[in-house]
Amino acid sequence: MEILLDRLANSVSNAEDLEGLTRPLLELLELVTGLESTYLTQIDEERGVQHVQYARNSSGLQIPEGLSVPWEDTLCKRALESEQMFTDDVSGCWGDSEAARQLGIKTYMSQPVRGINGGLYGTLCAASSQRVSTAASTTKVLGLFARLIAHQVEREHLLHALRSTNAELSSHALTDPLTGVANRRALILELRRRLAQANREGSMVEVAFVDLDGFKAINDQYGHESGDRFLVYIASRLSAGTRTGDLLARYGGDEFVIVTSHGDGQALRDRLEKITVGQYISHGVVIDYPGASVGLVSSAPGDTDAEALLARADTAMYAQKKARKAAR
Template identity: 55%
Template sequence: MGMLASSVSQARTLEDLTRPLLELLQTVTGLDSTYLTTIDLDAGVQRIVYARNTRELDIPEGLAVPWEGTLCKRALEEDRLYTDDVAECWADSAPARELGISTYASSPVRTEDGELYGTLCAASMDSLPLAEGSMQVLQMFSRLIAQQIDRERLVSALRRANDSLAVSALTDTTTRLPNRRALMDQLRHRLSLENASHVLLVAFIDLDGFKAINDKHGHETGDRFLSAIGGRMQGAMRDMDFVARHGGDEFVVLSEAPHGDAEACLASLRERLESACSGRYNLGGLLLDYAGPSIGIVVARPGEHECEALLAQADAAMYEVKRARRAARV
């Protein structure tokens, strides 16, 4: 008994808690089977989640039966949580008849918000009286299980909230692309990998003419343009590519290329980005023809580990392209 109590006190999951409680409950009640159910009222189904069976009565885990007609439903509706003559009380209960249950005791498992999660039950094929205090123990165990369910739901909700916050911290709100923080993490990670067969390409993209778009059409249109062009860049990415908004009207793409094919891959990446970003944009009814951004791409040197220095090289390469484009327009 002491070992079971210790297992209950150290339980971290619903199963860790329930299984020793079912064993304790069997000892206290003296009945053949103890089990925990869940109830799906919308689907009209009751399922056996965990069960402990001794002697002849076998209530299998995973068993699903229609909620209508179950002993648990009858007991809740009639507030009759124990009987040693199931055949007399609920003769028309098919599940009880099929399982051969004569003695039955249960307690509802309700979460903190009052939701009916399921039932904690004990049953036997023989007609047996309950030992004194058994119903109090049954009800106490059902409350312990409900508290564990509430704890697990709270932990799950906190994890989801934490995951959402983590994603938000690494996501640009305008374009929904990874932000500069995510970019630096990814760049740091890729530079830390020793790759004998591939090199890292870093493309720095600056949206020429973006300020004029903002000034002429307003910031809302400017944000739509950023989002649209970010989506087009994302669509041009391959499996190992990574695109992020560096800030303002600047984006960065990370890609990989085989050592002996770096220049060809660099040219291919430039072509993909230029093709994706250039052309007509529909920005909430405004049609905008865009000539494309300035793109600078560099290949990381072997042993390169300085993220900022590598970005600065790509930025400088981008400005060379920008100057050449300006000169061509004069």
């Protein structure tokens, strides 16, 4: 028994997931009960199905992993409803179970696996094709194992929820809430990464800085809600004009940045300026927009300063803005 407890302690302390905990417990359960098959089930009461998640079979009786049976036909449901967690006369006690009859189960015991809120996750079971008597204390051991599994299930649910929440928070932290594109922080982080990669590979990074000329007048004339809708519209147009692997980010109020490694050069700037030209209609507002000013720069070998490269792109944008005004 001392060796058994040592193995139990090791299995619990070293388990990294539900399977890592359950499999040694099933082995220990076989030793404690003397029954041929030990298994953990998961129950979907809404669909009315019981699924054998993990199983250990040491003799003639085989409870296959992955087996799914109707919940209404199971010994587990009958045991829970009658609060009879052990019998060595399955046919005399629950002879109406077709699944038990097909599997040839004569001795059966189980304990529910419940979450912290009391919800039924599944059952921990042991069964045999022979009549086997067990000590009353065995049911207590089975209950202990079921509680250990329940704690692991809850732990994994909490970890999954935590990871999902962290992923969502990370996404919000790197996304512009209005337009849904990357924000300035995400832009800086990605530009630094791409500059480092370009230096390793002997390539270059291109940065297009987009400024929405006349945006202040749109806000003043039509209101900030219309201005916001216009920004969302422009973001979608710019996104449509990018290529696979490009990064589109909102840099400031009416400024966007595209980072690319495609080497489009002048063609990229022309495409972005052209794609922002057009008539915008929304909520009764009609705007004939003449297009944005776009400054384009390329990184040089050894460039590592993302902010400096953005500043150069900003300067190039203002030069383009000045040239467009002069041409009108």
